[in-house]
Amino acid sequence: MDGLFHKGVVPASAGGGFGFQSRIWGLLLDRVVSEAVVVYNGTAVTVSADENPDLFWEMRVAGASLGVLTSFVFTAEPSPPQDLTFTYNWDFTASEASRALAAFQDFVQIDIPATLGGELVINKSPTSGNLAVQCFCIYFDDVATSNQTVAPFMDLFREPDSASVTEGDWITVCAEWATDALDTTTLDLPLYNTSYVKSILVPEEEVLSTSAMNAFIEYLATAGHDPDPGWRTVFLSTSLRIGLTGRQEVYYGKHYEKLTELKSTYESGDVFHVPHSVKLKA
Incomplete structure (x- = not known):
């Protein structure tokens, strides 16, 4: 699962684990057959659909409130015989990026094979007012049919500014996702960023409107260019939490x-x- 490359197997297994294979096999959480758990009084118990099923259910929903997970048993799947991963990069204007986001939203709602997993990543561009748009996909099927599968999306745009395509077996493709280990031993961090990341899930039945996408893209394209730090919050407030x-x-x-x-x-x-x-x- 994609989550394994960011935070390890335990958080992903205990609380979800959505990745590029999820359209085929579901969440990593769905693959858990049983767990070993240490509860508050130090007792080690095994939980599964047949053994302590209530605790197994709650560990899969709110495990951090109940105990310490020490091991998992998973069901496995045969690795696909052919795999393909590709990354396409564009430097788009704001209007082009809006069109790309709208096209991707339309694309994922058509009847595409479950063997295709992907994401559209939108970041700031070095060019003021532009956005760096990246389409990253993995195809767990016959590579000869990959172009046909993604054509409804890719044919709407010009040739990518850069591209990376890798064909191979399961291990080869997984290696393309991996990055170097994060080395924090030499970092000196006397201050900590107090910004917060917000993740918004768009329900399938209530997709983003054109006006919402345009406003979102406009914000990404302009926010942070020539900022006025004088308006930044200079202190933390803890009193607001009392009313939440x-x-x-x-x-x-x-x-x-x-x-x-x-x-x-x-x-x-x-x-x-x-x-x-x-x-x-x-």
């Missing part, structure tokens, strides 16, 4: 009541906490 309630209900939705009951059963010591922890049943 119900975050667990929003995060876990209809499952939250059942989660609180199981938390009270398996983790009555209330030892494990994360910002969105499940609370003990009142």
Whole structure:
């Protein structure tokens, strides 16, 4: 899974694990057959669909609120016999980038094979007002049919400014995703960035409108050029959090009541906490 290359197997397995193969095999979480868990009183238990099934369910939904995961058992799939990965890069104007985003949104809603996984990445360009647009895809099928599969999207644009294409077996293609290990041993970080990253999921049934995409692209193309740092926040405020309630209900939705009951059963010591922890049943 793509998540493995960013944060290791445990967070991805415990809370999702969406990657380029998910259209074929689902989330990495879906491949978990059983888990070994240490609960609050130090007891090691095995959880699965047949053994402690309630705890297995909650560990897959809110495991950080219940215990420490020490091992997993997964189901595996045969590796595809042929694989292809390709990256196309463009330096687009804002209007071209808007068109690319709209085209990609349309493309992923047609009946494309589950063997194609990909993403459109939009970043700032060195050219003021432009955007660096990258289309990265992996094709787990006969490479001879790859061009036909992506043609409905690629044919809408000029030739990429640069491209990288790799064909091979599973290991060869996986190696294309990998990057060097992050070495922080020589970094001196006396200050820490207090910015926050926000991820917005667009529901399939409520896709982005043209006006929303244009506004989003316009912001990406212009924000950060000639900034006025005088308007930047110069201090942190902790008082606002007092009035923010119900975050667990929003995060876990209809499952939250059942989660609180199981938390009270398996983790009555209330030892494990994360910002969105499940609370003990009142």
